[in-house]
Amino acid sequence: xxxxxEPTIHDIARELKISASTVSRALNDNPRISLxxxxxxxxxxxxxGYRPNTLASNLRNKKSNTIGIVVPLINRYFxxxxxxxxxxxxxxxxxxxxxxxxxxxxxxxxNIVQSMFSNRVDGLIISIxxxxxxxxxxxxxxRKHIPLVFFDRAVPEIDTDxxxxxxxxxxxxxxxxxxxxxxxxxxxxxxxxxxxxxFDRKNGYIEALRKNGIAFDESLINVNRLxxxxxxxxxxxxxSLPNPPDxxxxxxxxxxxxxxxxxxxxxxxxxxxxxxxxFSNEPFSQVVSPSISTIAQPGFVMGxxxxxxxxxxxxxxxxxxxxxVLPTELVIRESxxxxx
Amino acid sequence: xxxxxEPTIHDIARELKISASTVSRALNDNPRISLxxxxxxxxxxxxxGYRPNTLASNLRNKKSNTIGIVVPLINRYFxxxxxxxxxxxxxxxxxxxxxxxxxxxxxxxxNIVQSMFSNRVDGLIISIxxxxxxxxxxxxxxRKHIPLVFFDRAVPEIDTDxxxxxxxxxxxxxxxxxxxxxxxxxxxxxxxxxxxxxFDRKNGYIEALRKNGIAFDESLINVNRLxxxxxxxxxxxxxSLPNPPDxxxxxxxxxxxxxxxxxxxxxxxxxxxxxxxxFSNEPFSQVVSPSISTIAQPGFVMGxxxxxxxxxxxxxxxxxxxxxVLPTELVIRESxxxxx
DNA sequence: CTGAAAGCGCTAACAC
DNA sequence: GTGTTAGCGCTTTCAG
Numbered sequence: 001x002x003x004x005x006e007p008t009i010h011d012i013a014r015e016l017k018i019s020a021s022t023v024s025r026a027l028n029d030n031p032r033i034s035l036x037x038x039x040x041x042x043x044x045x046x047x048x049g050y051r052p053n054t055l056a057s058n059l060r061n062k063k064s065n066t067i068g069i070v071v072p073l074i075n076r077y078f079x080x081x082x083x084x085x086x087x088x089x090x091x092x093x094x095x096x097x098x099x100x101x102x103x104x105x106x107x108x109x110x111n112i113v114q115s116m117f118s119n120r121v122d123g124l125i126i127s128i129x130x131x132x133x134x135x136x137x138x139x140x141x142x143r144k145h146i147p148l149v150f151f152d153r154a155v156p157e158i159d160t161d162x163x164x165x166x167x168x169x170x171x172x173x174x175x176x177x178x179x180x181x182x183x184x185x186x187x188x189x190x191x192x193x194x195x196x197x198x199f200d201r202k203n204g205y206i207e208a209l210r211k212n213g214i215a216f217d218e219s220l221i222n223v224n225r226l227x228x229x230x231x232x233x234x235x236x237x238x239x240s241l242p243n244p245p246d247x248x249x250x251x252x253x254x255x256x257x258x259x260x261x262x263x264x265x266x267x268x269x270x271x272x273x274x275x276x277x278x279f280s281n282e283p284f285s286q287v288v289s290p291s292i293s294t295i296a297q298p299g300f301v302m303g304x305x306x307x308x309x310x311x312x313x314x315x316x317x318x319x320x321x322x323x324x325v326l327p328t329e330l331v332i333r334e335s336x337x338x339x340x
Numbered sequence: 341x342x343x344x345x346e347p348t349i350h351d352i353a354r355e356l357k358i359s360a361s362t363v364s365r366a367l368n369d370n371p372r373i374s375l376x377x378x379x380x381x382x383x384x385x386x387x388x389g390y391r392p393n394t395l396a397s398n399l400r401n402k403k404s405n406t407i408g409i410v411v412p413l414i415n416r417y418f419x420x421x422x423x424x425x426x427x428x429x430x431x432x433x434x435x436x437x438x439x440x441x442x443x444x445x446x447x448x449x450x451n452i453v454q455s456m457f458s459n460r461v462d463g464l465i466i467s468i469x470x471x472x473x474x475x476x477x478x479x480x481x482x483r484k485h486i487p488l489v490f491f492d493r494a495v496p497e498i499d500t501d502x503x504x505x506x507x508x509x510x511x512x513x514x515x516x517x518x519x520x521x522x523x524x525x526x527x528x529x530x531x532x533x534x535x536x537x538x539f540d541r542k543n544g545y546i547e548a549l550r551k552n553g554i555a556f557d558e559s560l561i562n563v564n565r566l567x568x569x570x571x572x573x574x575x576x577x578x579x580s581l582p583n584p585p586d587x588x589x590x591x592x593x594x595x596x597x598x599x600x601x602x603x604x605x606x607x608x609x610x611x612x613x614x615x616x617x618x619f620s621n622e623p624f625s626q627v628v629s630p631s632i633s634t635i636a637q638p639g640f641v642m643g644x645x646x647x648x649x650x651x652x653x654x655x656x657x658x659x660x661x662x663x664x665v666l667p668t669e670l671v672i673r674e675s676x677x678x679x680x
Numbered sequence: 681c682t683g684a685a686a687g688c689g690c691t692a693a694c695a696c
Numbered sequence: 697g698t699g700t701t702a703g704c705g706c707t708t709t710c711a712g
Contacts, residue, residue, distance in 0.1 A: 018699085053690070055459065076420075083415070087414060118393070283624055360705090361685095
């Protein structure tokens with residue numbers, strides 16, 4: 001390494017026989033410094049290859065200019081879209097973004113969040129892990145009045161800013177659509193019910209059935225973790241019922257795909273025999289065959305909004321919280337389209 | 341905000357009527373401190389809700405415990421896989437990870453890299469932007485002896501650690517495979533030739549043709565930016581040649597898909613009439629129909645290796661550089677499989 | 681085993 | 697318009 005000890009403002013000051021504070025002010029374009037000295041200082045800074053030490057400045061200012069983002073898994077289309085949107089806005093506003101993934105493990109999430117606190121992030125944007133059921137690590141941020149924004153998976157009992165999609169309306173819309181297409185027995189693959197998102201999707205489904213006067217049949221709902229394998233297990237189970245469903249509202253696109261492949265292999269035609277709708281609009285859903293109807297979740301926009309919101313909070317010290325509910329959009333594709 | 345000014349080691353010290361240095365040492369498990377005092381100190385730290393201020397510690401230690409990662413676009417499967425792998429390793433080793441995306445713009449990349457330097461990242465992992473053709477911002481890291489690791493898209497003229505896949509072999513293998521399947525006129529959609537990866541893929545293609553005694557026809561190569569639209573434009577052009585190709589080696593999966601859809605809409609059968617192979621093994625390539633043959637790039641592993649390598653450099657001050665070439669794997673699927 | 685003191689590089693009263 | 701001074705919170709010689 002040979003710490004070539006970087007030039008500091010003192011080096012510039014010495015060179016010009018002026019004080020370090022003047023240099024600092026000049027470099028920060030303080031109006032009280034004359035244009036001449038500013039230019040001289042900037043020239044010397046350049047010639048020395050000076051780069052401000054943000055660490056020092058941050059310590060002094062008690063502000064890290066950094067926003068923390070915690071997601072279950074970076075390498076998941078929806079989450080990487082959110083990160084991408086948030087990074088975009090944050091960068092333009094002069095903030096850095098540190099990212100960690102919880103791998104859906106509560107223990108790792110706690111660890112990460114505490115480490116971000118120690119790094120004095122100015123704000124935290126988080127979608128909690130599936131597993132997480134204790135929230136002290138997040139309440140810490142609240143207590144210290146460090147802006148905290150939940151997205152997608154929020155914690156009901158923590159009163160702070162939240163950006164979610166209208167999962168209830170999504171579930172409702174999917175179900176109504178299937179009914180409109182003439183499907184009579186609609187099943188549902190639901191995600192973990194401790195997560196609000198999955199809970200709401202299921203309730204939207206139930207409400208749509210009710211509104212349409214369709215008897216709700218508990219046995220048509222299968223709650224699982226919505227992995228690809230779960231999808232196969234669940235569809236197998238549902239199809240082996242005495243009175244199997246003729247349509248499935250899948251809690252995400254992953255299970256929609258695996259269920260679809262299973263059905264296809266069994267010679268069941270989609271959408272003629274069984275209709276399928278997913279949730280999330282993963283990129284693959286539009287290119288598979290048949291293409292999968294789904295609910296589009298605006299990940300990139302969600303990230304942008306989360307970053308905008310948290311920056312407003314960081315800079316304006318607002319104390320009022322809001323929950324932004326982004327609209328869901330039903331994307332009708334082949335897997336549920338009987339042309340009705 | 342009401343900076344509730346966090347408790348510091350001095351607060352702990354005052355409480356126990358000891359010195360801050362002792363507290364610092366205790367908290368860092370310095371062996372010179374007696375177990376008793378350590379315990380007392382830790383108890384008080386807990387009761388005060390003390391969290392070390394990493395910023396201050398970093399400034400003092402001239403080490404940020406942070407690794408910077410720069411990718412063209414976070415929201416791209418391959419890159420998010422790399423990030424995920426790197427974050428995984430970094431976190432376990434006690435490093436934070438700050439991430440930015442260049443959007444493939446040289447100007448933004450320069451900006452990001454300089455900002456990361458100012459933030460005193462301990463090392464930088466980067467895949468350069470398509471556009472980037474000047475490298476002073478990266479040479480800066482070299483000059484200051486801050487570990488720099490390129491992945492995927494490396495800069496030949498900068499001598500440092502690199503982790504790449506064997507693009508030449510990949511291009512070669514794809515082409516050989518198409519030849520083995522009986523295709524006679526093989527076209528190629530190539531990416532920007534200033535990027536080594538695309539350059540190598542093309543040369544692998546050319547070499548395979550040569551080895552098989554197939555005349556190389558320049559008109560069958562179309563260089564573009566490999567967007568979805570580029571794929572359509574390119575395939576249109578190639579298919580309108582007097583003597584059109586009967587197989588296309590596409591520089592990535594995106595163009596493979598858009599070309600495939602174009603051909604399908606024209607009633608051209610795949611793989612019977614025209615064979616298609618992509619590159620990168622995007623998740624969609626295995627679920628579309630026909631599924632797309634492609635070259636698998638181990639993104640997650642690449643990220644892990646990059647992080648391992650840079651951490652070794654940060655901690656051991658090694659000065660020798662290595663280029664790790666990860667093997668490519670040809671994944672044969674329907675789009676090029678005539679069963680030969 | 682513990683304390684005193686200095687300093688990482690920067691900023692911001694407060695002077696003049 | 698510029699300088700002096702005092703820290704931000706932590707670590708680390710050097711003393712004892």
